[in-house]
Amino acid sequence: MNHGLPVDLAAVAAGEAPAVARLRASLLAAASADGLIDVAYRVVESPVGPLLLAGTEAGLVRVAFAREGHDAVLAALASTVSPRILRAPARLDEAARELDEYFAGRRRRFELPLDFRLAGGFRREVLAHLPEIGYGHTASYAAVAALTSSPRAVRAVGTACARNPLPLVVPCHRVVRSDGSRGAYVGGAEAKALLLDLEAAPPR
Known part of the structure; x- marks a missing residue:
């Protein structure tokens, strides 16, 4: 019963x-x-x-x-x-x-309430700027640093992305190296390539 x-x-x-x-x-x-x-x-x-x-x-x-x-x-x-x-x-x-x-290619921006308590200080500042990189676009670590209060802190931007507690939803996968190569990713190189290719595909 x-x-x-x-x-x-x-x-x-x-x-x-x-x-x-x-x-x-x-x-x-x-x-x-x-x-x-x-x-x-x-x-x-x-x-x-x-x-x-x-x-x-x-x-x-x-x-x-x-x-x-x-x-x-x-x-x-x-x-x-x-x-x-x-x-x-x-x-x-x-x-x-x-x-x-x-x-499924039907959503370009997440609308979820987020709890950023696991990222503080400069890391949180970096994460706040990542959604400004539009779906299907990328930005270099240097370009993201330029948006922050420490525009020369390129390496710190890389660290913030590597330690992003909310990957995918806060799109650190859209941050690439200045030479255009994709660079490292917390989910692995294959996952980063898949996400960028997904976003580059024509709308379904």
């Missing part, structure tokens, strides 16, 4: 018994109702591999590629944001939907 509790179909598909899935859903609902979840997370599939999405009440706080180690990212969130962290997929439905639209 279901007793009115939702079943986590993903958990059932992964081999978890329906009764356990219902218990998980019940505990999740109770934790959410009591305000016991400070960080909710889920993993979504994408053309660049599994992406970890994590959010707080303020907004999306972290997007992580598999190569970053999702367990390590969750552990870091537990220590820097809050240990009250739980897989709560529904709280990240909007983020997952916008990412699906982006990869």
Whole structure:
């Protein structure tokens, strides 16, 4: 008997018994109702591999590629944001939907509330300028530095991009080297190439 509790179909598909899935859903609902979840997370599939999405009440706080180690990212969130962290997929439905639209070529700008607490000082200033690089366009590290309060801090711009806690949504993949080469990327060179090629393709 279901007793009115939702079943986590993903958990059932992964081999978890329906009764356990219902218990998980019940505990999740109770934790959410009591305000016991400070960080909710889920993993979504994408053309660049599994992406970890994590959010707080303020907004999306972290997007992580598999190569970053999702367990390590969750552990870091537990220590820097809050240990009250739980897989709560529904709280990240909007983020997952916008990412699906982006990869399908139907979205050019994300409209999600963002929580920038993991980036402070100059790094946060750099990230604030990245959405100014339009979809399908690129800018050099030097060009981004010129927009900031430290126009000569080209290397610091590179560091800010490398440590961007919200890749894809805050488009550090659009920042390239002055010679036009694509340069490094937190998601890997192949992921950066895929994203830039996606954005360069004709509208669908």
